[in-house]
Amino acid sequence: METLWFVIVAFLLTAYVVLDGFDLGAGAVHFLIGKTERERRATFQAIGPVWDGNEVWLVVAGGVLFCAFPRLYASSFGGFYLPLMIVLWLLILRGVGVESRSQFINPVWRTFFDFVFSAASILLAVFFGAALGNVIRGVPLNSDGYFFEPLWTNFRTTGQVGILDWYTVLTGALALLVLSMHGGLWMALKTDGEINTRARKIAIRLWGPVVALTGISLAATIYVRPQALDNFRLYRWGWLIPIVVVLSLLGIFIYSRKGSDLRAFLASSVYITGMLAGAAFAFYPYVLPSSTDPGLGLTISNTAAGAYGLKVGLVWWTIGIVLALGYFTFVYRHFAGKVTLEGEEH
Amino acid sequence: MDNDLLLHRIHFAFTITYHYLFPQLTMGLALLIVVFSFLTYRRWEAEVKGLDHFPRDQWPDNIALLYYSYHIMVGLGTIFIAIMAVATWLLWRRKLFQSRWMLWILMVSFPLPYIANTAGWMTAELGRQPWLIHGLMRTRDGSSHMVSSGNSLFTLLGFMGLYTVLSMLFLLLMYRHLERGPEAPTATGQRFETPVY
Numbered sequence: 001m002e003t004l005w006f007v008i009v010a011f012l013l014t015a016y017v018v019l020d021g022f023d024l025g026a027g028a029v030h031f032l033i034g035k036t037e038r039e040r041r042a043t044f045q046a047i048g049p050v051w052d053g054n055e056v057w058l059v060v061a062g063g064v065l066f067c068a069f070p071r072l073y074a075s076s077f078g079g080f081y082l083p084l085m086i087v088l089w090l091l092i093l094r095g096v097g098v099e100s101r102s103q104f105i106n107p108v109w110r111t112f113f114d115f116v117f118s119a120a121s122i123l124l125a126v127f128f129g130a131a132l133g134n135v136i137r138g139v140p141l142n143s144d145g146y147f148f149e150p151l152w153t154n155f156r157t158t159g160q161v162g163i164l165d166w167y168t169v170l171t172g173a174l175a176l177l178v179l180s181m182h183g184g185l186w187m188a189l190k191t192d193g194e195i196n197t198r199a200r201k202i203a204i205r206l207w208g209p210v211v212a213l214t215g216i217s218l219a220a221t222i223y224v225r226p227q228a229l230d231n232f233r234l235y236r237w238g239w240l241i242p243i244v245v246v247l248s249l250l251g252i253f254i255y256s257r258k259g260s261d262l263r264a265f266l267a268s269s270v271y272i273t274g275m276l277a278g279a280a281f282a283f284y285p286y287v288l289p290s291s292t293d294p295g296l297g298l299t300i301s302n303t304a305a306g307a308y309g310l311k312v313g314l315v316w317w318t319i320g321i322v323l324a325l326g327y328f329t330f331v332y333r334h335f336a337g338k339v340t341l342e343g344e345e346h
Numbered sequence: 347m348d349n350d351l352l353l354h355r356i357h358f359a360f361t362i363t364y365h366y367l368f369p370q371l372t373m374g375l376a377l378l379i380v381v382f383s384f385l386t387y388r389r390w391e392a393e394v395k396g397l398d399h400f401p402r403d404q405w406p407d408n409i410a411l412l413y414y415s416y417h418i419m420v421g422l423g424t425i426f427i428a429i430m431a432v433a434t435w436l437l438w439r440r441k442l443f444q445s446r447w448m449l450w451i452l453m454v455s456f457p458l459p460y461i462a463n464t465a466g467w468m469t470a471e472l473g474r475q476p477w478l479i480h481g482l483m484r485t486r487d488g489s490s491h492m493v494s495s496g497n498s499l500f501t502l503l504g505f506m507g508l509y510t511v512l513s514m515l516f517l518l519l520m521y522r523h524l525e526r527g528p529e530a531p532t533a534t535g536q537r538f539e540t541p542v543y
Contacts, residue, residue, distance in 0.1 A: 078490035085501040089508055096512065103519055148492035 001310045002300040005068040006287070008317065010280040012064055016057035017128070017276060018182075018269045023051040025183015027094065027121025028176065030114060033187055033199050037107065040114060044098065045339035046190035051098060053331060055091065060324070067313050071145060071303035072287050079139055079147040080131070083163050087127050094120035122176060129175025133168030136279060137161065137224050138291035145298055157224050161291050167224050174213045178275075181206040182268045185252070189261040192338050196261070203264070204256050211249055214275075221282075225289070228282040238281050245274040371417040378420060406475040415468040422462035429455060 026033075026047050034040030066073045077084060097117030101110050134149070137157050141147045152162035155169075164172075184203035188196050221228055232238045251267030283289060288298040304310065397405060406412055429451060436442040443449070474480070478488040 074490075078492050081490070081493045081497055081501070085504065089504060092508060092512075096515070100515065100519075104522075146490075146492045148494075 001307060001314075002068075002304040003285070004314070005064075005304065005310060006280070006284060006300050009061060009064055009068065010276065012057060012061040014273050014276045016054070016061055017179075018272050019054035019057055020051070021125075021179045021272060022183045022186035022265075023047045023054055024094075024121040024125050025179040025181065026187050027118050027183070028125060028180040029184050029187070029199070029202050030118045030121070032202055033184070033195055037110065039195055040110075042191050042195050042339060043187065044101070046187055048098070049335045050331060052095075053328065055095075064313075064317065068305055068310060069287060069300065069303040070305055072298055075141070075145050075147065075298060075303075076139075076288055079149055080134070080163070081148070082151055083127060083131065087124065087131075090120045090124045090127065093117075094124065125176040125179040126172040129172035130164060130168040132175070132276075132279065133171030134163060135288060136171070136221055136228070136283065137165075137167050138289035138297070140292050141288070141290040141296045141298065143296060145296070145302070158291065167220055170213070170217050170220055174210070174217050177206055177210050177213060178272065181210055181252070182265075182272065185256065185261065185265040185268050188256070189265045190339050200256055200259070200261070200264075204253070207249075207253050207256075214245070214249070225283075227289075227294075231282055231284060235281075238278075241274055241278040241281060245271060245278065248274055371421050404476065406472055408472060412469060412472040415465040415472065419462050419465040419469060422458050422465070425455075426458070426462070 026043050030040065030043050034043060062073075093116050097113045097115075097120060101113035101117065103109070138161075139147045139149060140161060150162050152164040153160045155162070155165045157165050157167045181203050184199045184206065187199035188203060191199060248267045248271035252264055252271065255261075255264035255267055285299045285301065286297050287300055287303055290296040290298075305313075397409070433442060433448055433452060436445055436448055476484050476486070478485045
C-alpha cells in the first residue's frame with residue numbers, strides 16, 4: 001500500500017513537471033521566440049488557457065503527500081522552508097505576469113510584466129531542479145526526522161549542506177535546459193510560420209547541452225549517492241528506464257529536425273517522465289535520504305500514514321483523478337490546434 | 347466654556363452612537379445563540395457554556411478583539427440580509443433600477459463584504475486559540491521547531507512586501523476599470539470586455 005502511494009506521488013509530481021514544465025519553459029524562452037510585441041502574444045495564446053490548471057498538479061501532489069506521507073510532509077516542508085517560500089513567491093509573480101500583461105495597451109507595462117513572467121519562470125525551473133537535487137543528495141536529518149537547510153553553506157555536498165551546492169546547481173541547470181527545450185517544443189507545436197521556426201530552432205539548439213548535462217548529472221549522481229545503482233542491480237527490469245531516456249532523446253532530435261512537432265513534444269514528455277521515474281526508482285524506498293547517517297533517512301515505511309487512512313484515501317483519490325483527467329482531456333481538446341496572433345487577447 | 351461644550355457634545359454623540367449600535371449587536375447575538383444552540387444540541391433546553399466554565403489557560407488570547415470581530419461580522423450579515431431582501435423585492439416589482447436610493451445603498455455597501463469576511467476569519471482564528479487542534483494540540487506546540495524565528499520574519503516581510511505591491515496593482519486596475527465605466531452595448535446588445543487604457 002505504501003509502495004502504491006509512492007508510485008502515485010511520483011506520478012503526480014511527474015505530471016506536474018511535464019505540464020507546468022512547458023509553461024515554465026515557454027516563459028524561459030519567451031523573449032527568444034517573440035521579437036515583437038505581436039509575436040510575444042503567441043506565448044500567452046499558447047499557454048493562456050492551460051497554465052493555471054497545470055499548476056494545480058503541484059497542489060495535488062502536495063496534498064497527496066500530506067495525506068499519504070505526513071511525516072515526510074512535516075519534515076521536508078520545515079526543512080525546505082526558505083526555498084519553498086521563494087518558490088511560492090515566484091509562482092505568484094509568474095501568474096501575475098501572465099494575467100496582468102494585457103490589462104493596459106502600453107508597451108512599458110507589457111514588457112515589464114513579460115519580464116516578470118520570464119524571470120520567474122527561469123528561476124522556478126532552477127529551483128525545482130535544485131529541489132530534486134536536494135532529495136537525491138540527501139538532507140541532514142536528525143534523530144527525530146527533522147532538519148533545516150540554509151540556502152547555501154560551502155557548496156560542498158557533504159557535511160553541513162545547504163540548498164545550493166555544486167550538485168544541486170547542476171541539477172538546477174539541467175532542469176532549466178530541459179524545461180526550456182520542452183517549452184520551446186510546445187511553442188513550436190502551437191504556432192506556425194516564423195515563430196514556429198524560431199521555437200524549433202531553439203529547442204534543437206538546446207538538445208546538445210541537454211544530452212551533455214544529462215550524462216554529467218548522471219555521473220555526478222552516482223558520485224554523490226553511490227546507493228543510487230542498488231535498485232538497478234536488484235531489479236533488472238529497471239534498466240528499461242535509461243533505455244527509454246536515450247530513445248526519447250533521440251526521438252526529440254529526429255522529430256524536431258523533421259518538423260513533426262507533436263511527436264517531438266511527446267518525446268520530450270517521455271524524456272522528462274523517464275528521468276523522474278529513474279530518480280524515483282533509484283531511491284525507492286527512501287523518500288528523503290539522510291546526508292549524514294543513512295539509518296536516519298526517511299522511508300515510505302516510517303513516514304506513511306496509517307493503513308486505514310491510506311485505504312480510504314485511495315478510494316477518494318481514484319474518484320478525484322478520474323474527474324481531473326476527464327476535465328483535462330476536455331480542456332486540451334477544446335484548445336487544440338495552432339494559435340493565431342489575430343485572436344482575442346487572453 | 348466653548349471648548350467644554352464642544353467636548354461634551356462629541357462625547358454625547360459617541361455615547362449615543364455606541365448605545366444605538368450595541369443593543370442591536372447584542373440582540374442579534376442572542377438570537378444567534380438560540381438558533382445555534384438548537385442546531386448544535388438539538389434541544390431547546392441545552393446549556394451553552396460561557397467562557398467562565400472553562401479553565402483560564404484555555405481562553406483565547408485576545409477576547410476583546412474576538413468579541414468585536416464576531417459582532418461586526420454578524421451585524422454586517424444582518425445588514426446584508428435586510429438590504430438584499432429589500433433589493434430583491436424591488437427587483438421583483440421591476441422598480442430596482444429606478445430607485446436611486448437603493449442603487450446608492452448597493453453601491454456604497456460594496457466594501458462591506460470584504461470587511462465582514464475578514465472579521466469572520468479573525469473570529470475563527472482568534473476563537474480557536476489556544477488550540478491548533480481542539481483539545482489535542484496547542485498552537486505553540488505545532489510550530490516547526492527547526493525553523494528559526496529569523497526565517498519566519500524574513501518570509502513574513504517578504505509576503506507583506508509582495509502583497510503590498512499586488513494590492514497597489516489591484517487598486518490601479520480597479521480604478522481604471524471603474525473610470526472607464528460600463529461598455530456601451532453594440533447593436534446586438536453584446537458587450538465585449540476589452541483592455542482599458
